[in-house]
Amino acid sequence: MAEAVSSNDNQYLTFTLERELFALDIASVREVLELVNITRVPRTPDAIRGVINLRGRAVPVVDLKQKFGMGSTARTVNTCIIIVEVDIEGEPTVLGALADSVQEVYEMESSQIEPPPRMGTPIRADYIRGMGKSGEQFIIILDINKVFSSMELAGLAQALGEAGAEAGED
Amino acid sequence: MMSQDDVHRLAYLEEAKELLADLEASLLELERTPGDTDLLHKIFRAMHTIKGSGAMFGFDDIATFTHDVETVFDKVRNGLLGVSRELLDLSFHACDHIRALLEPDNAGDAGLTAAGRTLLEGFRRYAGEEAAPAAAASAVSQEASPGVARIYRLRIRPQGDILVTGNNPLHLLEDVCSLGECRMFAHVEAVGPLDDLDPEACLVWWDCVLRSPASRQELADVFLFVEDECDLTIDLLDDGCAMDGEGIHKLLGQILVERGDITPADLENALSAQKRLGDILADQGLVQPSQVASALAEQTAVRDLGQKQAERQEKTSSIRVAADKLDFLVDLVGELVIVQAQIRQAVDERGDPHLRGLAEHLERLSESLRDSTLSIRMLPIGATFAKFRRLVRDLSTELGKDIELVTSGEETELDKTVIERLSDPLVHLLRNSIDHGIESPAQRQAVGKPAAGRISLAAAHVGGEVCITVGDDGGGLDPAAIRAKAEQRGLISPGAELTLKELYHLIFQPGFSTAKAVTSVSGRGVGMDVVKRAIDALRGSVEIDSERGKGTSITVRLPLTLAIIDGLQVQAGGEYYVVPLGHVEECVELARDEDGQRRRIVNLRGEVAPVLSLREAFGLGGQPPAIEPIVVARVDGERIGIAVDRVVGEHQTVIKTLGRLYRDVDAFSGATIRGDGSMALIIDVAALVRREALFEAGRT
Numbered sequence: 001m002a003e004a005v006s007s008n009d010n011q012y013l014t015f016t017l018e019r020e021l022f023a024l025d026i027a028s029v030r031e032v033l034e035l036v037n038i039t040r041v042p043r044t045p046d047a048i049r050g051v052i053n054l055r056g057r058a059v060p061v062v063d064l065k066q067k068f069g070m071g072s073t074a075r076t077v078n079t080c081i082i083i084v085e086v087d088i089e090g091e092p093t094v095l096g097a098l099a100d101s102v103q104e105v106y107e108m109e110s111s112q113i114e115p116p117p118r119m120g121t122p123i124r125a126d127y128i129r130g131m132g133k134s135g136e137q138f139i140i141i142l143d144i145n146k147v148f149s150s151m152e153l154a155g156l157a158q159a160l161g162e163a164g165a166e167a168g169e170d
Numbered sequence: 171m172m173s174q175d176d177v178h179r180l181a182y183l184e185e186a187k188e189l190l191a192d193l194e195a196s197l198l199e200l201e202r203t204p205g206d207t208d209l210l211h212k213i214f215r216a217m218h219t220i221k222g223s224g225a226m227f228g229f230d231d232i233a234t235f236t237h238d239v240e241t242v243f244d245k246v247r248n249g250l251l252g253v254s255r256e257l258l259d260l261s262f263h264a265c266d267h268i269r270a271l272l273e274p275d276n277a278g279d280a281g282l283t284a285a286g287r288t289l290l291e292g293f294r295r296y297a298g299e300e301a302a303p304a305a306a307a308s309a310v311s312q313e314a315s316p317g318v319a320r321i322y323r324l325r326i327r328p329q330g331d332i333l334v335t336g337n338n339p340l341h342l343l344e345d346v347c348s349l350g351e352c353r354m355f356a357h358v359e360a361v362g363p364l365d366d367l368d369p370e371a372c373l374v375w376w377d378c379v380l381r382s383p384a385s386r387q388e389l390a391d392v393f394l395f396v397e398d399e400c401d402l403t404i405d406l407l408d409d410g411c412a413m414d415g416e417g418i419h420k421l422l423g424q425i426l427v428e429r430g431d432i433t434p435a436d437l438e439n440a441l442s443a444q445k446r447l448g449d450i451l452a453d454q455g456l457v458q459p460s461q462v463a464s465a466l467a468e469q470t471a472v473r474d475l476g477q478k479q480a481e482r483q484e485k486t487s488s489i490r491v492a493a494d495k496l497d498f499l500v501d502l503v504g505e506l507v508i509v510q511a512q513i514r515q516a517v518d519e520r521g522d523p524h525l526r527g528l529a530e531h532l533e534r535l536s537e538s539l540r541d542s543t544l545s546i547r548m549l550p551i552g553a554t555f556a557k558f559r560r561l562v563r564d565l566s567t568e569l570g571k572d573i574e575l576v577t578s579g580e581e582t583e584l585d586k587t588v589i590e591r592l593s594d595p596l597v598h599l600l601r602n603s604i605d606h607g608i609e610s611p612a613q614r615q616a617v618g619k620p621a622a623g624r625i626s627l628a629a630a631h632v633g634g635e636v637c638i639t640v641g642d643d644g645g646g647l648d649p650a651a652i653r654a655k656a657e658q659r660g661l662i663s664p665g666a667e668l669t670l671k672e673l674y675h676l677i678f679q680p681g682f683s684t685a686k687a688v689t690s691v692s693g694r695g696v697g698m699d700v701v702k703r704a705i706d707a708l709r710g711s712v713e714i715d716s717e718r719g720k721g722t723s724i725t726v727r728l729p730l731t732l733a734i735i736d737g738l739q740v741q742a743g744g745e746y747y748v749v750p751l752g753h754v755e756e757c758v759e760l761a762r763d764e765d766g767q768r769r770r771i772v773n774l775r776g777e778v779a780p781v782l783s784l785r786e787a788f789g790l791g792g793q794p795p796a797i798e799p800i801v802v803a804r805v806d807g808e809r810i811g812i813a814v815d816r817v818v819g820e821h822q823t824v825i826k827t828l829g830r831l832y833r834d835v836d837a838f839s840g841a842t843i844r845g846d847g848s849m850a851l852i853i854d855v856a857a858l859v860r861r862e863a864l865f866e867a868g869r870t
């Protein structure tokens with residue numbers, strides 16, 4: 001395993017959300033699971049779908065599509081959970097990310113990767129580490145740490161507060 | 171990879187730190203009861219061990235330093251020096267010094283070496299000044315409190331005419347025997363034929379091995395009135411400081427040499443022959459057969475008595491285990507409990523009676539395995555409390571205040587991790603009480619309070635929780651000052667109506683920590699947000715009670731353990747949840763009103779309890795059943811009903827944390843794994859009820 005890690009500096013796991021092709025640095029990917037039952041945690045933002053049991057651990061699953069404002073991920077035969085290890089404020093955290101389908105492990109030299117364009121991408125530019133290309137199709141390489149750091153709790157707590165306020169009104 | 175040496179050194183560091191903690195606790199205890207010889211022995215032993223193993227593992231500076239301190243305490247222990255404030259101060263500094271020496275970074279630090287020298291100077295001066303036995307000190311030595319048992323060898327040789335003066339050696343021997351466990355050997359060789367016997371001459375003498383907590387002086391005192399008629403030698407064979415019974419079973423030859431019966435050269439010669447040593451020595455006419463027999467008797471006696479000591483130590487023995495091994499064990503047991511729950515569910519579905527029997531057996535086993543595993547991690551909180559004595563002593567001296575720390579509930583057991591993580595917040599609370607809560611002696615007397623302040627630290631089990639209270643009899647919080655500060659900082663709108671409790675809770679706001687005006691007036695707020703955060707992280711809660719001029723008490727409530735609980739599984743809106751069984755009183759059923767509206771209160775045999783619906787609280791939607799099961803829980807002494815769709819049953823629940831992303835979700839204390847492998851959320855009933863109450867309050 002150790003050898004494999006050292007030799008896959010330029011490897012990316014590609015996956016789709018809607019029609020867009022995304023990629024994650026393989027170093028942060030732990031495994032890919034089929035979609036299992038997700039236990040919803042009440043009063044949390046919709047983009048965090050809930051927790052799953054990953055060999056005895058409670059692992060939160062994030063709906064990337066919802067996070068990016070692309071609608072919610074529906075269950076299909078291809079739906080997967082990509083288990084990633086990200087760094088949130090210096091703490092390694094294991095999370096799941098929903099993907100419509102997982103494609104392949106794709107190799108790209110860093111010279112092939114371009115910086116994200118200022119506009120025109122379907123998601124916020126600061127979530128993007130760079131743009132790659134597979135044939136004619138662009139690959140959006142995600143900065144996974146940024147994506148998940150932004151799920152950080154200021155936002156979550158706020159969402160909870162709003163939910164609470166609503167509940168208080170009815 | 172760590173070398174074996176490093177492993178041993180690490181083990182020594184751990185042990186030494188623990189010994190230092192014990193030492194400090196004993197010193198604090200000694201300050202209160204200066205006459206306790208038991209404590210003096212304990213202190214001496216701790217130092218002895220620190221010194222001995224320090225030398226063994228290459229901590230020479232520690233060994234040298236401790237040796238000199240130990241020498242002083244040996245004098246104290248033997249009643250040659252008294253216990254005074256000065257000695258205690260020196261000793262506390264010595265503890266700090268040893269602790270500093272244990273830090274690997276400090277090796278060879280010149281400043282530290284100098285500090286050590288100054289300290290030793292102090293000790294030496296102390297030993298010098300009080301070299302004459304102080305009156306109090308001799309009282310200490312004579313106090314017959316049960317100290318460490320030492321083993322002595324006595325040789326009692328009455329002179330022939332001792333009987334003439336009216337003394338009876340047998341009475342002396344009885345007195346010796348009364349001091350402890352005793353083995354006697356009588357030397358009767360001088361007793362001749364009956365015809366020649368002079369009934370007024372004492373011809374017998376005795377060798378005696380005694381195991382007794384008495385000091386050498388006490389032994390000598392027995393013979394006080396026969397000093398001139400009796401030759402007495404007392405040797406200390408074992409001072410009770412040897413950690414294991416080793417090194418006290420001496421070889422026969424060694425004993426004879428020690429007693430001066432033969433010379434080492436005689437022994438050498440004798441050993442070169444092939445016969446049994448005793449016979450050889452006797453044959454060669456070097457010793458009388460009776461002397462050999464006496465020495466043999468001593469050998470046996472010392473071995474027996476020493477073994478008794480070793481046995482006693484074994485009974486209270488413990489094993490040092492690395493914490494991560496224990497954590498791993500708890501994890502494994504957690505997994506086992508989950509599998510067991512899965513098996514139980516599968517068996518219930520199949521209905522095979524044979525399997526059911528096996529499953530029940532497995533359940534019993536895993537339950538007791540769980541309990542005993544968790545109990546390994548449970549430690550009494552007393553050790554932590556003891557640490558605080560030192561803090562209170564130092565800080566109050568520094569601030570010129572006179573403060574007594576009263577602790578109770580030391581035996582209350584808590585999960586090791588909880589205790590460790592609790593230490594910092596408690597230190598904060600105590601500091602606050604000392605620094606700001608308790609007024610200066612002059613101020614106290616001005617308002618008619620005793621000059622000495624009092625801080626109480628209490629722990630107790632309350633239901634499934636532990637309550638730890640830090641209370642002081644100081645000035646109390648000033649609500650007006652807190653309000654003013656909070657308004658100034660924009661935390662509350664001017665004139666907002668707040669209950670006293672809500673007002674007090676403002677001091678947990680991060681902004682308050684730097685608010686100098688408040689700290690000087692009300693005396694609270696330094697780092698209180700840190701306390702709150704630490705307690706929250708332990709799934710605990712903090713409460714403040716305060717009365718102006720009378721004092722403040724802060725109560726921390728904590729769950730017993732962080733790992734596994736008994737839980738009641740319920741279902742609501744298609745999801746599964748777990749209610750900790752510790753909170754559950756009973757389950758009842760409640761039909762809806764005729765108009766289909768949910769009832770908000772339930773009548774429990776005449777007592778009214780509010781009901782909250784999980785569906786509503788969690789925004790699950792959907793239609794609840796016509797007859798709703800209500801789980802009745804007790805929270806903060808009040809009963810509250812929780813309406814669910816279905817009560818599934820009781821299960822052992824392994825708590826899995828929800829992780830960072832859900833850190834601020836307070837209605838759940840974690841998640842657990844259900845029999846089918848999916849997850850169920852564990853409801854933090856207290857937090858849920860608090861939040862619902864808040865919404866209710868917001869509605870009206």
